[in-house]
Amino acid sequence: MIVYGSSFSPFVRKTLAFAAEKGVQVELKPVGLGSRDPEFRAASPFGKIPGFRDGDFAISDSTAIVTYLEAKFPNPALLPAEPADRARAIWYEEFADTILIACMGKMFFNRFVMPRFMGKEGDLAAADQAEREELPPLLDYLEGVLPASGYLVGDRLTLADLAVASPFVNLEHVGFFVDAASHPKLAAYLKAMHARPSFAPWIAQEKAFAAA
Ligand SMILES: N[C@@H](CCC(=O)N[C@@H](CS)C(=O)NCC(=O)O)C(=O)O
Structure with missing residues (x-):
């Protein structure tokens, strides 16, 4: 494949x-x-x-x-079978793919893609505004909904976690790290997600490229 x-x-x-x-x-x-x-x-x-x-x-x-x-490949199931949990998993994926990535994209595109891949200066004012005004409510939302289990839905890994954790890698590439003092649950959650063998090798490869 x-x-x-x-x-x-x-x-x-x-x-x-x-x-x-x-x-x-x-x-x-x-x-x-x-x-x-x-x-x-x-x-x-x-x-x-x-x-x-x-x-x-x-x-x-x-x-x-x-x-x-x-x-x-139904096993392990990453989309819950239980109706409410399945709907929640789809909601978090949609939240990540639209609301979170719309904000992250302004920061990543203008600070990384434009200068690194397009040889142009990005709109740094737009990136700063997204970080200042759009991002904080999204972080507060996630901090508020994260369960003690460390998984967004059904106390086990689902598509929701993979979708939400992914764009935070881009934020880290442009120097934004969730502050463990203001958002302790989210910071710990992202650390655990990004350390998973499903994410870690890609992140390491991207970091090596970004540093070159
Ligand atoms: N809804 C699509 C979005 C894919 C998407 O927008 N990818 C971006 C890169 S992050 C892209 O290909 N942009 C180029 C373009 O829009 O022409 C998905 O979930 O795959």
């Missing part, structure tokens, strides 16, 4: 971590933003990463891909 993209994308990283938690081997084929590579475009017609291929089956969108992996 092939995942097209770069683990610097929070959507790609979520997909890779999901596959790893399932014990499913996937090959990451590097694809840059806007690539017109025909093999990639067959999986992702609008050029967004991740794209995915399993034999003759190709599709894009991290949610579609993890839905496929969940159906094909």
Whole structure:
């Protein structure tokens, strides 16, 4: 199975971590933003990463891909069967993919992608504003909902945790770390999630690239 993209994308990283938690081997084929590579475009017609291929089956969108992996490899279950828990897991994924990544994206794109990949200065004022005004309520929300178990839904690892933890890696790449004094549960949660074997090698590889 092939995942097209770069683990610097929070959507790609979520997909890779999901596959790893399932014990499913996937090959990451590097694809840059806007690539017109025909093999990639067959999986992702609008050029967004991740794209995915399993034999003759190709599709894009991290949610579609993890839905496929969940159906094909049901164990360990990363989407709860219980109705309320399943809905909560989908909510947290949606929260991460839209609200959290919209904010994170302004910080990561302007401070990292623009200067490192596009050779231009980013809109640092927009990044600073997102950090100052948009991010704090999101951190407060997560601090408030995190259960003592250290997992967002059903007291065990689910898609919710992988989706929420992923964009925080991007924030760390641009020097934002959740403060353990103001958000102790969230800081400990992210530390534990990012140390999992499903995340840690990707994060190490990204950090090495970012430092080069
Ligand atoms: N909903 C999609 C979002 C994918 C997405 O927007 N990926 C970004 C990279 S983080 C992308 O490919 N951007 C390039 C573009 O929009 O052309 C998913 O979950 O996979």
